[in-house]
Amino acid sequence: MSPRAVHALEPAATDPARIRNFCIIAHIDHGKSTLADRMLQITGVVSDRDMRAQYLDRMDIERERGITIKSQAVRMPWSLGSAQGAAETYALNMIDTPGHVDFTYEVSRSLAACEGAILLVDAAQGIEAQTLANLYLALENDLAIIPVLNKIDLPAAEPDKYARELASLIGGDPDDVLRVSGKTGMGVEELLDTVVRTIPAPTGDPAAPARAMIFDSVYDSYRGVVTYVRMIDGKLSPRERIQMMSTRATHELLEIGVSAPEPAPTKGLGVGEVGYLITGVKDVRQSKVGDTVTNAAKPAADALPGYTEPKPMVFSGLYPIDGGDYPDLREALDKLKLSDAALVYEPETSVALGFGFRCGFLGLLHLEIVTERLRREFDIDLITTAPSVVYQVTTEDKKTVTVTNPSEFPAGKIASVHEPVVRASILTPKDYVGTVMDLCQGRRGSMQKMEYLGEDRVELHYTIPLGEIVFDFFDQLKSRTQGYASLDYEPAGEQEADLVKVDILLQGEQVDAFSAIVHKDKAYAYGVLMTGRLRELIPRQQFEVPIQAAIGARIIARESIRAMRKDVLAKCYGGDITRKRKLLEKQKEGKKRMKMVGRVEVPQEAFIAALSGDTEKAK
Numbered sequence: 001m002s003p004r005a006v007h008a009l010e011p012a013a014t015d016p017a018r019i020r021n022f023c024i025i026a027h028i029d030h031g032k033s034t035l036a037d038r039m040l041q042i043t044g045v046v047s048d049r050d051m052r053a054q055y056l057d058r059m060d061i062e063r064e065r066g067i068t069i070k071s072q073a074v075r076m077p078w079s080l081g082s083a084q085g086a087a088e089t090y091a092l093n094m095i096d097t098p099g100h101v102d103f104t105y106e107v108s109r110s111l112a113a114c115e116g117a118i119l120l121v122d123a124a125q126g127i128e129a130q131t132l133a134n135l136y137l138a139l140e141n142d143l144a145i146i147p148v149l150n151k152i153d154l155p156a157a158e159p160d161k162y163a164r165e166l167a168s169l170i171g172g173d174p175d176d177v178l179r180v181s182g183k184t185g186m187g188v189e190e191l192l193d194t195v196v197r198t199i200p201a202p203t204g205d206p207a208a209p210a211r212a213m214i215f216d217s218v219y220d221s222y223r224g225v226v227t228y229v230r231m232i233d234g235k236l237s238p239r240e241r242i243q244m245m246s247t248r249a250t251h252e253l254l255e256i257g258v259s260a261p262e263p264a265p266t267k268g269l270g271v272g273e274v275g276y277l278i279t280g281v282k283d284v285r286q287s288k289v290g291d292t293v294t295n296a297a298k299p300a301a302d303a304l305p306g307y308t309e310p311k312p313m314v315f316s317g318l319y320p321i322d323g324g325d326y327p328d329l330r331e332a333l334d335k336l337k338l339s340d341a342a343l344v345y346e347p348e349t350s351v352a353l354g355f356g357f358r359c360g361f362l363g364l365l366h367l368e369i370v371t372e373r374l375r376r377e378f379d380i381d382l383i384t385t386a387p388s389v390v391y392q393v394t395t396e397d398k399k400t401v402t403v404t405n406p407s408e409f410p411a412g413k414i415a416s417v418h419e420p421v422v423r424a425s426i427l428t429p430k431d432y433v434g435t436v437m438d439l440c441q442g443r444r445g446s447m448q449k450m451e452y453l454g455e456d457r458v459e460l461h462y463t464i465p466l467g468e469i470v471f472d473f474f475d476q477l478k479s480r481t482q483g484y485a486s487l488d489y490e491p492a493g494e495q496e497a498d499l500v501k502v503d504i505l506l507q508g509e510q511v512d513a514f515s516a517i518v519h520k521d522k523a524y525a526y527g528v529l530m531t532g533r534l535r536e537l538i539p540r541q542q543f544e545v546p547i548q549a550a551i552g553a554r555i556i557a558r559e560s561i562r563a564m565r566k567d568v569l570a571k572c573y574g575g576d577i578t579r580k581r582k583l584l585e586k587q588k589e590g591k592k593r594m595k596m597v598g599r600v601e602v603p604q605e606a607f608i609a610a611l612s613g614d615t616e617k618a619k
């Protein structure tokens, strides 16, 4: 803790002139959470004894993976270097934001609650794709930007070089770029002073009817939904009735307070303040992010401008391995939905996999996190089918169908297929420009623009079909550029494309879970690859299993698995019965992880690995 940390904070309705609302924006791994930790410690809101790494990342998955998923807001007291006494104390509200592309929508809503942003850049890496993407979002929200280089304690840091780069990006003097180390705490006090000096105080009308913007809502199993708000006008107090302006639903305000960072109830929240509300509501959908909270007795006339709703970009089928777990899966999804408004799902059935759900996600990381949580928190063993994007398919009789599951691709004559595309921005050292262009071309990308950023880095702008980047594009990009390139993308509408559905048949029977929508030019290669992979992945059975790939009735590739009787006991000479039993048990275990498709046993890995595009996993 710094000697300048201030203990007591006025409980509520702080003078807006003494409030600063800011967030930290950075590329992934540039050290946002570590810097936030240091700020909590230096301002004294978390004692050295209670400090643990990534204090604000509450979810186990967040901590294990070292990523931030849900944003959090914390209030910290700070007094300027020369100032003394509580009168000079400022309340700094820091809103932590996630860095991964899947969660961009969380970043933008956090930004809307702030007047300023710390743009944090790793002093050994320089500007990356999400640095730019987040900077643009911040500028769109008219935020004051404080450029900061982090990790200056690293021997590999090149602060002079990157200060120039950063200054030329946002306009300004390289000497004004602050240099800090979130790890050692170096420069963090100066940074807090700069926050107070350069970020504007919030403005709003204290006499107007209350208007608070919801920027996050989190489900807590003990307290119900905790809604995070930023007060724009007026004041909210405990026990009063509040109204959600989009639905007109009213609730009693059971508790109102600030996160400091543990929840601390207050006598209310006034103009410019950031805090939480608890109403006893149990479902995050009733406390919608982007909605405006007002006073039910004296409602505001107009709601605040909302946010764009997150739209699921990637769909996948989730099936319990044990069909008996289906009701549990439904219950688990209902529970997850309470805290994850971006998750959508509806029941679906697959001939191969039985009853399950088609779920929509923001991206692959979101999918991974949800399935991981289902496994971990709800103990459900799942098969996830290959992720698919959303296609609009128009048949010759002018009917348009939205296809989120390749097996629902309409049969018969197709007039057109539209696929989602994204605007991708890739930052790479100039030596790798050729390889990156090859990769993008191979994925049907079309280059829009190429720009030099500083001396040796290039930003490439591409329009690429989303379906071509959801699988292994990022991994490929990283491995082809030795980890140096970075990627950011945003939806950019749809385009018409020559796409076909490729089916896979086992023993002449179509396996719906294996169907995929691919570009016509790639269909043949895809069929050969898939049948080859499945031959490797499916163990020999007691009969021959032909594997075929087909477009409609036309077979485009074929492999077969030769028959073999798998006698696990063959290896057991002699009569050691315990050993025999062990082997049989083991075989039974293996069987559990198999799914019967017709008469064929298919290991669960085949469903995801065969289609993931990730050749390593498929092996």
Ligand SMILES: Nc1nc2c(ncn2[C@@H]2O[C@H](COP(=O)(O)OP(=O)(O)OP(=O)(O)O)[C@@H](O)[C@H]2O)c(=O)[nH]1
Pocket (backbone or CB within 6 Å): 026, 027, 028, 029, 030, 031, 032, 033, 034, 035, 066, 067, 068, 098, 099, 100, 150, 151, 152, 153, 154, 180, 181, 182, 183, 184
């Ligand atoms: N040497 C050094 N390492 C740092 C510093 N700050 C962060 N790191 C390390 O950089 C890595 C990433 O830091 P995080 O704070 O998790 O990064 P982040 O930006 O919050 O990452 P996301 O939450 O995933 O966006 C961790 O291994 C940190 O220990 C620093 O100032 N110096």
